[in-house]
Structures are given as C-alpha cells and as structure tokens.
Amino acid sequence: MTAEAPPVTRDSAVTLREVTEDTVRTICDLSKTLTETQRTHVADNAVSIAEAHFSKHAWFRAIYADETPVGFLMLYIGPDDEQPGEPTVWFLWRLMVAGPYQKMGFGRRALEQVFDTVREQGASEFITSCVPGEDGPERFYRRLGFTPNGKWYDEELGLVLKL
Numbered sequence: 014m015t016a017e018a019p020p021v022t023r024d025s026a027v028t029l030r031e032v033t034e035d036t037v038r039t040i041c042d043l044s045k046t047l048t049e050t051q052r053t054h055v056a057d058n059a060v061s062i063a064e065a066h067f068s069k070h071a072w073f074r075a076i077y078a079d080e081t082p083v084g085f086l087m088l089y090i091g092p093d094d095e096q097p098g099e100p101t102v103w104f105l106w107r108l109m110v111a112g113p114y115q116k117m118g119f120g121r122r123a124l125e126q127v128f129d130t131v132r133e134q135g136a137s138e139f140i141t142s143c144v145p146g147e148d149g150p151e152r153f154y155r156r157l158g159f160t161p162n163g164k165w166y167d168e169e170l171g172l173v174l175k176l
C-alpha cells in the first residue's frame with residue numbers, strides 16, 4: 014500500500030523545480046487539465062519544453078505545491094528582438110496552473126519567486142503578454158500589478174510590471 018500524498022491547500026509551500034526525466038510526462042499532462050478556452054491562451058507544456066530545447070533564451074520550471082506538481086512557467090531572458098544590441102529583457106513566455114489548483118494563490122506565489130530571481134539578475138521590469146478580455150488571464154496579471162506597456166505581441170496585449 015502506498016501512502017497518499019497530503020492534500021494541497023492554499024498554505025502549501027510553493028516551489029519552482031527543474032523538470033526531469035522522471036517528471037516530464039506529468040508536467041506535460043498538466044495541460045490536459047485546462048479548459049478548452051484556457052488551452053487557446055497558452056501553449057501546451059510539451060510544446061513549450063520542445064521550444065525551450067531549441068532556444069538559447071528559455072528558462073523554465075515546474076511549479077509545485079508541497080510535493081504536488083501544479084503548474085509550469087517559462088521565461089524568455091535575452092535581447093529584445095525589436096532592438097538588437099539593447100539590454101536583456103525578462104519576458105514571461107508561458108504560465109499555467111492546472112485546473113484543479115487554480116485560484117489558490119499558486120500562480121501569484123510562483124511569479125513572486127520569479128520576480129525575486131530576476132531582480133537578482135538585474136531586471137528592473139518584467140514583461141508579459143496575454144489574450145485580452147474577461148475570459149483570459151488579463152485580470153490575474155492586473156491583480157499582480159501589471160499594466161499595459163503600449164505594445165502588442167501578435168494578437169496579445171503587452172503588459173509590464175516595474176520590479
């Protein structure tokens with residue numbers, strides 16, 4: 014008989030962990046827990062991990078609540094494509110929290126850890142983009158203090174947070 018993992022609660026410890034050979038399938042499968050609409054707002058984790066494999070600028074981690082994998086995030090850390098030679102930008106490329114674990118504060122707490130990490134790397138602002146509107150993540154980002162940066166990235170609204 015295997016011991017059952019204790020239930021995840023809002024008080025669970027949030028950590029960012031490397032994806033490993035042992036966990037990659039589980040992390041990819043988290044994408045299946047999103048609603049159909051949510052899956053149009055963020056690439057599947059399998060796609061993100063594949064893209065990261067070919068990018069010099071991708072940094073990604075799984076989000077854990079205690080010992081339970083609950084999400085995934087990926088950053089672009091590198092030169093701004095639009096301004097070659099310009100300083101590094103820190104861009105939240107992907108973020109998802111699995112359906113059963115949404116609205117428990119894990120997205121916010123995971124990003125707060127990212128903010129601390131990128132501040133240590135010298136970032137003074139953090140950028141992301143999202144599909145605008147009520148049924149997407151825009152209000153989540155605004156709750157965290159992001160505001161529009163006046164740019165569009167394809168069809169997505171650009172948002173910035175001063176760190």
Ligand SMILES: CC(C)(COP(=O)(O)OP(=O)(O)OC[C@H]1O[C@@H](n2cnc3c(N)ncnc32)[C@H](O)[C@@H]1OP(=O)(O)O)[C@@H](O)C(=O)NCCC(=O)NCCS
Binds near residue numbers: 054
């Ligand atoms: C967006 C997402 C990552 C939010 O993660 P989460 O763990 O559910 O968010 P949190 O519980 O940390 O929420 C933080 C705050 O944002 C609010 N919030 C979260 N989702 C929200 C939503 N869809 N609409 C309005 N407010 C929202 C919460 O109520 C909370 O408010 P508070 O500060 O008053 O407590 C998650 O809903 C998700 O994975 N969505 C699908 C994928 C996606 O859209 N990713 C973003 C791609 S750009």
